[in-house]
Amino acid sequence: MTEPTNQTETATQVREALLCAARVCFLSSDFDKVSIRQIADEAGVNMAMIRYYFGNKLGLFEAMMIEHLKPVLERSKLNRTADTKSIMADIINDFHQTMSATPEFPRFLFRLMNSEGSMEVKAVVFKLFTPLANLIPMPKPLLEKCTGTDPMLVKMSMMSLMVFPYIIPAPMAELHGFKLDSDFYTKLTQHNIKLLEQGLFGEQD
Numbered sequence: 001m002t003e004p005t006n007q008t009e010t011a012t013q014v015r016e017a018l019l020c021a022a023r024v025c026f027l028s029s030d031f032d033k034v035s036i037r038q039i040a041d042e043a044g045v046n047m048a049m050i051r052y053y054f055g056n057k058l059g060l061f062e063a064m065m066i067e068h069l070k071p072v073l074e075r076s077k078l079n080r081t082a083d084t085k086s087i088m089a090d091i092i093n094d095f096h097q098t099m100s101a102t103p104e105f106p107r108f109l110f111r112l113m114n115s116e117g118s119m120e121v122k123a124v125v126f127k128l129f130t131p132l133a134n135l136i137p138m139p140k141p142l143l144e145k146c147t148g149t150d151p152m153l154v155k156m157s158m159m160s161l162m163v164f165p166y167i168i169p170a171p172m173a174e175l176h177g178f179k180l181d182s183d184f185y186t187k188l189t190q191h192n193i194k195l196l197e198q199g200l201f202g203e204q205d
Contacts, residue, residue, distance in 0.1 A: 014043075014045055014049055017045060018040075018043045018049060018050060018060060019060075020043070021039045021040075021042035022060050022061065022063075023064055023068070023102070024042055026064065027104040030112075031061065031117055032117050036050050036056075036057055058121065058124065061124060062128070065124065065125065068105065069129075071098065072095075072098055087142065088142075091137065091138055092189055092193050096186070099185070100186075106163055106166040107167050112125065113125065137155065137158040137159050143155055161195075162192070
């Protein structure tokens with residue numbers, strides 16, 4: 001009975017290797033410039049495995065995106081009905097942890113959606129992000145609890161605070177004296193939490 005188990009483990013390893021290879025290749029180059037052979041070589045498997053597991057390059061791209069977004073979606077759903085202020089720190093910290101694991105991902109999405117490349121791959125991104133629109137950066141029910149503010153403007157403010165530091169061009173960051181490393185992002189995360197909870201000038205008489 002060990003042989004089927006080994007076959008299952010091997011299949012899982014091949015699939016995971018392809019997903020990892022796809023992440024490396026797609027995040028470092030334009031979708032249209034990445035070839036099936038390049039991904040297969042990166043994964044160390046036969047090109048036929050891409051067709052077997054994912055159908056084609058677009059199918060592999062979609063599977064890679066789903067794999068990356070799955071933990072974000074799961075965490076966001078848990079926060080749908082929580083208290084706004086008490087959960088805000090968790091949302092921002094979760095985002096920071098996700099981005100820190102693959103800081104290239106937001107830059108990749110920014111580059112992709114602003115390119116003149118394949119409309120099919122952009123359609124995949126829209127399809128996957130549509131269910132997340134009311135969950136990120138904060139679930140809609142929590143946004144609506146922000147008293148005295150427009151929920152949509154709160155959403156844009158949070159997106160600006162959380163996303164922009166990961167897509168700012170490096171020369172622009174250097175011009176303003178920012179060193180975009182792990183320590184900087186950790187400090188910025190805690191600063192943003194304090195800023196959102198207390199306001200820019202804190203509690204004053």
